[in-house]
Structures are given as C-alpha cells and as structure tokens.
Amino acid sequence: MSAAISSSPARPGWRQNLAHALTATVLTAVVVTPIFGLHLERAGVRTIITQHWSNVAWACLLVFIAQMLRPLLAGRGVRLPWPKLPAIPARQRGVWITAALLLAVIWPFFAGRNAVDIATLAMIYVMLGLGLNVVVGFAGLLDLGFVGFYAVGAYTYALLFHWAGWSFWEALPLAGAASALFGFVLGFPVLRLRGDYLAIVTLGFGEIIRLLLVNLTDFTGGPDGISGLPKPSVFGLEMARSPSVEGATTFHQFFGLEFNSMHMVIFLYLMALLLAVVTLFISNRLIRMPIGRAWEALREDEIACRSLGLNPMKIKLSAFTLGAMFAGFGGAFFAARQGIVNPESFTFIESALILAIVVLGGMGSQLGVILAAILLTALPEFAREFAEYRMLIFGLVMILMMVWRPQGLLPMQRHHVEVK
Amino acid sequence: MALISAIGMSIFLQNWVALGQGARDMAVPSLLPGALRFGDESGFEVFVPYTRVLIIVVTVVLMIALTLYIRHSRMGRASRACSQDMHMAGLLGIDVNRVISFTFILGAVLAAVGGVLIALAVGKLNPFIGFIVGVKAFTAAVLGGIGSIPGAMLGGVLLGVAETFAAAYISSEYKDIVAFGLLVLILLFRPTGLLGKPEVEKV
Numbered sequence: 150m151s152a153a154i155s156s157s158p159a160r161p162g163w164r165q166n167l168a169h170a171l172t173a174t175v176l177t178a179v180v181v182t183p184i185f186g187l188h189l190e191r192a193g194v195r196t197i198i199t200q201h202w203s204n205v206a207w208a209c210l211l212v213f214i215a216q217m218l219r220p221l222l223a224g225r226g227v228r229l230p231w232p233k234l235p236a237i238p239a240r241q242r243g244v245w246i247t248a249a250l251l252l253a254v255i256w257p258f259f260a261g262r263n264a265v266d267i268a269t270l271a272m273i274y275v276m277l278g279l280g281l282n283v284v285v286g287f288a289g290l291l292d293l294g295f296v297g298f299y300a301v302g303a304y305t306y307a308l309l310f311h312w313a314g315w316s317f318w319e320a321l322p323l324a325g326a327a328s329a330l331f332g333f334v335l336g337f338p339v340l341r342l343r344g345d346y347l348a349i350v351t352l353g354f355g356e357i358i359r360l361l362l363v364n365l366t367d368f369t370g371g372p373d374g375i376s377g378l379p380k381p382s383v384f385g386l387e388m389a390r391s392p393s394v395e396g397a398t399t400f401h402q403f404f405g406l407e408f409n410s411m412h413m414v415i416f417l418y419l420m421a422l423l424l425a426v427v428t429l430f431i432s433n434r435l436i437r438m439p440i441g442r443a444w445e446a447l448r449e450d451e452i453a454c455r456s457l458g459l460n461p462m463k464i465k466l467s468a469f470t471l472g473a474m475f476a477g478f479g480g481a482f483f484a485a486r487q488g489i490v491n492p493e494s495f496t497f498i499e500s501a502l503i504l505a506i507v508v509l510g511g512m513g514s515q516l517g518v519i520l521a522a523i524l525l526t527a528l529p530e531f532a533r534e535f536a537e538y539r540m541l542i543f544g545l546v547m548i549l550m551m552v553w554r555p556q557g558l559l560p561m562q563r564h565h566v567e568v569k
Numbered sequence: 570m571a572l573i574s575a576i577g578m579s580i581f582l583q584n585w586v587a588l589g590q591g592a593r594d595m596a597v598p599s600l601l602p603g604a605l606r607f608g609d610e611s612g613f614e615v616f617v618p619y620t621r622v623l624i625i626v627v628t629v630v631l632m633i634a635l636t637l638y639i640r641h642s643r644m645g646r647a648s649r650a651c652s653q654d655m656h657m658a659g660l661l662g663i664d665v666n667r668v669i670s671f672t673f674i675l676g677a678v679l680a681a682v683g684g685v686l687i688a689l690a691v692g693k694l695n696p697f698i699g700f701i702v703g704v705k706a707f708t709a710a711v712l713g714g715i716g717s718i719p720g721a722m723l724g725g726v727l728l729g730v731a732e733t734f735a736a737a738y739i740s741s742e743y744k745d746i747v748a749f750g751l752l753v754l755i756l757l758f759r760p761t762g763l764l765g766k767p768e769v770e771k772v
Binding site: 357 | 571572573574576577578579580581582583584585586588589590591595596597598700701704707708711740742743745746749750752753756757760
C-alpha cells in the first residue's frame, strides 16, 4: 500500500481492510464448505461424504482478493449509464409502433420453426407480465399467486373441451370470465391485507388452486391432467392434414396450399401476438382512465387515497379481477398451444418467474415488462448449456435488481404535461 | 419490496444447494434408532421414536432460550425496540442494521435446527423441502400473532394439529389445503392473530 493512498483520510487503513477481507473469507469458507466442499454421494444404500477442499480454497481466495481490491476500486469505477429510451416525439411514436408491429407480424414467415415457437412462448409471458403488471405495477398489490388464475384459464378450456366438447374460440371468453370471477371472489378476503400478508395469502391461494387440480382426480384428471386438446381453428377451418370430421374442409385445402405444419406454428404465434397486443392496448387505456389513476393513488398512499373519498375496496378488486382476466386468456391459449394441461405447469416457480418479469422490466412500465418477458423467455432457450444455472441466476437477478435498481430496467414514466 | 428479494434469495439458495449436492432425494442415516414404547404388548401399543422425542426436547429448550434471550439480553431488547419503531430506535443509538442482520441470523439458525431435526425424523431430504415449510411457518406466526413468541409457538402447535386431523379425517392430500385455508380464515376474521395486539397505523 503506497503512501499516497494511506495519506487520504477517507480511506480505511490497510489493517482494517485486511480484517474485513479475512472476515469475508472466513464467512465464505463457512458458506461454501457444506455445499461444495463436502459432497454427499450415494454408494448403494449408504450415503458417503467426499471432500473437495480445492473448491473451498478457490472460493476463499477469490473473495479475499476481491475484498482486498474493493477499497481501491471504490469510487473509481465508471458508472455505466442505464438504458434509457430516446425521447420520441408523440407524432413519431405512432410510426414507430406501427413499424414494430409490422415487423413482429412479418418476421415469422422468414424465420425457423424453433424461433417462432420460442417467440410464441415469449408472447404468452408478455401477456402474463402485462396482466400481473396491472396488479403489482399499477395497483401495488404484491400477488404471488398469479399462476393460479393462469391455471383457472387453462383448465376452463380443458374442462369445457373434455366434458362438453367446446372449441377453443367458444371457451376463450369463458376462460377469461372464469379467471376474472376467481380473481373477484379471492380478492374479497385479501382486501383488508397489505404488503407481505397479501403476498403470502395470494401465494396460499395459488397453491390451493394447484392442490385442488391435483387432488380432484375424477374431475380434472389429477396429476396427469387433460390431454388431446385441439388447437384453435381459423374461422372454422381446421389446421390439420386431414379434417377430423368427415366432409369438413381444412385450412390448406380451402386456400389451395400445400399442407405445411409451419402454418400452425405461425398461426399460433400471430394469435399470441394478437392477444399480447390486445392486453397491452387495454392496460394502456386503463391506466389513463380514472380507475387507473385510482390504482396509482392507492399504490402511493392508501390512507391518503381513502381520505380523498376513493373506495380502496373497489379499486383493489378491479385491479385483481382485471389482472386475473388477462391471466385467464393467457391460460386458455397456453392450453390450446400445448394440447395438454397438468398441474405441473402451474407451480409457484411460474408465479415467481412472472413476478421477476415485472420486477426486471420495472413495475408499472409496460415497455419494460414486454422487453423483460422476451429476455427471460428467450435467453434460457439460447443458452441451453447453462440450463442448470438458470434458476440460480434467476434468483440472483431478483436480489440484485431489488438492491441496485428497484425501479427496473426501464422505469415507469409518469404521464405528465410540461408547460413551457 | 423486501419480500421480493427474500424470494429471490430463497430461489438462489435452493438452487445453490441443488447445484452443489444434486437435486435428487437423499437418504439420511438414522443416528437415533429405536423408540419409546407405551402400553402392553397385548393391547394398544404406542411407539414414540427417539427422534420425535429429540424434536420435542430440542424445541422446548430452544423456545425457552429464545424467550429469555429476547426478553432479557441487550440485543433482544434492541430488536424489540426496532420492531416497534425502527426510526426512533435508530435515534436512540441502536445500530438498526446490526439488529436486522442479527435477527436474520437468529431466524436462519432456528430454521437450520428445524431442518436437521426433520431430516433425522423423516430420513430423506432434497434441496427443495423448505419452501412449503416456509409458507407454513409464516402461517403459524400469523395464526399466533406476528411479534409474539408464545403466539408463534401456539400457532405452530395448532397448525400441526389441524393438519394432522385433516390428514386423518379427510385425506392426507388435503392437509396443505387445510393449512392454507386456515391462514386465509385467520387473516379474514382475526388479522392480528390469536395473541397479537391490533396495530394502529398513524399518519
């Protein structure tokens, strides 16, 4: 340590620095040893411990060096500018949006099957993210059971098909309605709660819905779920090689095309895109309506909101119901796309993923949510060799975002008017 | 938004362990075989395994130790002050960040003891057994009243008994539903829990 550094009064002395680094190293050893230093292995019926001290040594060394270097680097690092959208004049915005939409509609016709499939999945998550954004971002109600409503939507279609033979298009509005009803009914008890209590109760609801789906075996098919769900038709035209009903025309026969399974993939993508755009449009309008303003007021200060004569009950319920409805539409589409539903698709981790999308994008920021949804669904697909690290990184992202940038990648921008 | 980072941490730690030790079920050697026997051989026999006895003994000892510590130690007093009014406690010279770190460590230690005990009793474990237990711990704390140590104990016992009865009389598949249902009912009808005091928000 040179004299130039120790003469600076703001820096802690190197002794203190060493003490910090040693403490951090000991803590690292404690944390790493039971997980990576000692490895449990199964040898027949017995479990034996093997020792890998090199892992621990490397981790300790790394932490020690990082801690020793930290005071030197503190304050010197270049502050990376956060991504910020260029300000687009309101007149040009329409042009940009149209261009983006056109691009989104056209590209699948020139892309590979896999890419379009992933994009379809991404669009489902865009829809779910925008739905949860209404609840978490706009109204500030932390909902950890969002996947429950997604499950209700998916199972509404599956059950209507299984028991009554309804088609996708007949079941879609009902799936949204059923989810909205669930959101409304489950919203009632949680109205008086806030913060962490609300989060845990919604988590409980999500789990109850999943457990019921698992256990009502006669009605829902239990853990196996319901399979053989038909894909959506195009204005009554089936998208298959041959019609399932005698005498009906299929899509490729009607248009005189060669049968190509890619048609179905592109059609599903376009539908997902349509649903996502509709969700975006509706939530974008809602936030500008009095009800949207009320959501934001409630998020900022519930007591002030109540003092101004707004009914928090109505406001919370409407946010909960609308968010659930979007999840229901998403669920029905998901069921139709997969052709099978089972409770495995609706675990807590799925709720956490949707929440992470909203958190990463920026609570309340619609563009942020869309980008985060695409990022979080597309990246794991392109980096399959890191699949086992996926959830690890995902947890890490949630922590780091909350510590360093709680407002998200693209923070919400309030609608305001500036007087010049 | 502390809860979001807590969930992130929970996901991170579970997968951290899964990465290091594998995600599959693992057998735990029984360190304490055998059982206490009540009743005679001809009629109604009841076996209580030593591991269960150990659980009860350790739990009672820890409950007493925790109560004494929170009630009488300097750190316990500081953490109670922080739970009442964090800002004021800071003004009175309590190092609030230190207290928060300490309570997190204490909570994690108690959870770890619970983990060891349950692994001994059940005989197998995997990195993901803790999630549902964590939610149930929250349920028990809410049931008894947040902030009350005897309340949390009472809540835990009630929750466990309710679950067991549900498993016996309805079906074991529905015991989790009963636990979550209980949580919802308590929050609906007595949000402060059985032994909690009502919290008034001042503006």
